[in-house]
Amino acid sequence: MRILITGGGGFIGQKLARRFGETGSVGGRKISGITLGDIQQPREFTAPFPINRVVGDISREADVAALMADQPDIIYHLAAVVSGAAEADLDLGMRINLDGTLNILNAARRQGQTTGRAPMVIFASSVAVHGGEAPHEVIDGIELNPQSSYGTQKAVGELLLQDYSRRGLIDGRGLRLPTVTIRPGKPNAAASSFMSSIFRDTLQGDTSNCPVSRDFAVWHTSPRTVVENLIHAATVPADVFGYNRNINLPGRTDTIGEMIAAMTDVAGPDAAARITWESDRTIEKIVTGWRGYFAPQKALALGFQADASFCDSVRNFLKNDIA
Ligand SMILES: NC(=O)c1ccc[n+]([C@@H]2O[C@H](COP(=O)([O-])OP(=O)(O)OC[C@H]3O[C@@H](n4cnc5c(N)ncnc54)[C@H](O)[C@@H]3O)[C@@H](O)[C@H]2O)c1
Numbered sequence: 001m002r003i004l005i006t007g008g009g010g011f012i013g014q015k016l017a018r019r020f021g022e023t024g025s026v027g028g029r030k031i032s033g034i035t036l037g038d039i040q041q042p043r044e045f046t047a048p049f050p051i052n053r054v055v056g057d058i059s060r061e062a063d064v065a066a067l068m069a070d071q072p073d074i075i076y077h078l079a080a081v082v083s084g085a086a087e088a089d090l091d092l093g094m095r096i097n098l099d100g101t102l103n104i105l106n107a108a109r110r111q112g113q114t115t116g117r118a119p120m121v122i123f124a125s126s127v128a129v130h131g132g133e134a135p136h137e138v139i140d141g142i143e144l145n146p147q148s149s150y151g152t153q154k155a156v157g158e159l160l161l162q163d164y165s166r167r168g169l170i171d172g173r174g175l176r177l178p179t180v181t182i183r184p185g186k187p188n189a190a191a192s193s194f195m196s197s198i199f200r201d202t203l204q205g206d207t208s209n210c211p212v213s214r215d216f217a218v219w220h221t222s223p224r225t226v227v228e229n230l231i232h233a234a235t236v237p238a239d240v241f242g243y244n245r246n247i248n249l250p251g252r253t254d255t256i257g258e259m260i261a262a263m264t265d266v267a268g269p270d271a272a273a274r275i276t277w278e279s280d281r282t283i284e285k286i287v288t289g290w291r292g293y294f295a296p297q298k299a300l301a302l303g304f305q306a307d308a309s310f311c312d313s314v315r316n317f318l319k320n321d322i323a
Pocket residue numbers: 006007008009010011012013037038039040056057058059077078079080081082096100124125126127176177178179180181188192
């Protein structure tokens with residue numbers, strides 16, 4: 001089977017592709033090739049199948065046609081501009097997160113009509129679709145009430161994914177990712193960027209600022225677990241999703257203070273001492289609009305996983321990702 005990963009040069013796209021390089025299969029089916037599509041050249045790696053790296057912009061239909069040239073059986077749609085960037089520039093967010101997603105869905109739909117087989121589309125949505133009057137603990141099935149342009153663009157993508165699946169045009173699965181931490185590399189434009197920086201940068205010997213207080217509760221998941229959940233999404237039978245193809249992924253809730261304590265347990269006190277505490281109203285306003293507590297019963301029943309502890313995430317970062 002062939003797989004396309006949009007945003008295949010990004011943090012999660014690269015980790016997902018490399019994991020496929022290790023497993024060589026999905027749900028018992030051998031992978032014959034992967035296309036990594038991104039606006040920036042995705043990095044190379046070795047795999048037991050050919051890897052096609054395609055540079056293109058998902059907001060351009062012609063570029064999307066080039067990404068889909070190999071007629072993928074599974075499309076992981078991960079390309080997006082992240083929350084801070086979509087909030088700072090409404091047009092940019094609309095173009096990439098909304099028009100781009102529509103281009104991917106329509107290309108998948110056209111492929112299904114041509115081949116007679118609806119391709120699977122696994123969409124990286126976000127818990128940012130929840131907020132506002134949502135209950136303190138988000139349960140499955142509540143109305144979406146995003147409090148950011150990014151969350152709104154993801155919510156519209158979810159609805160289209162659902163409708164195209166209902167019509168049998170695609171086999172869509174939308175996963176609302178918790179904040180993925182600890183993200184390696186450099187800080188990015190996500191409002192949640194500090195939720196990785198205060199661990200990553202300080203473990204790497206630098207200082208990092210925390211713009212929210214220690215008691216701020218984060219709904220989070222590790223890179224390793226989110227990749228396993230993205231892969232698992234391809235193995236769940238379509239009919240067991242029921243009437244909603246979009247689900248809240250499992251994660252865990254810890255306060256910033258608890259996460260720092262876990263880092264200290266694993267790595268000693270030096271990293272925590274490098275955190276500064278200057279509040280930032282802009283970031284605070286976005287992230288306090290997100291929910292910190294979830295009861296993702298449906299996803300757990302479908303076999304999606306949560307991390308056992310943040311200590312494991314710190315250990316994994318030190319083992320696999322530290323610069
Ligand atoms: N990382 C998280 O904490 C998190 C949480 C919730 C949801 N998500 C979602 O998961 C997905 C992957 O996130 P990530 O952390 O890997 O982000 P990332 O920024 O590392 O990767 C996204 C990739 O999309 C690419 N891209 C941007 N615009 C593009 C365009 N016009 N055409 C083609 N490619 C384009 C970027 O170059 C980048 O490589 C995103 O859709 C994001 O919204 C991530």
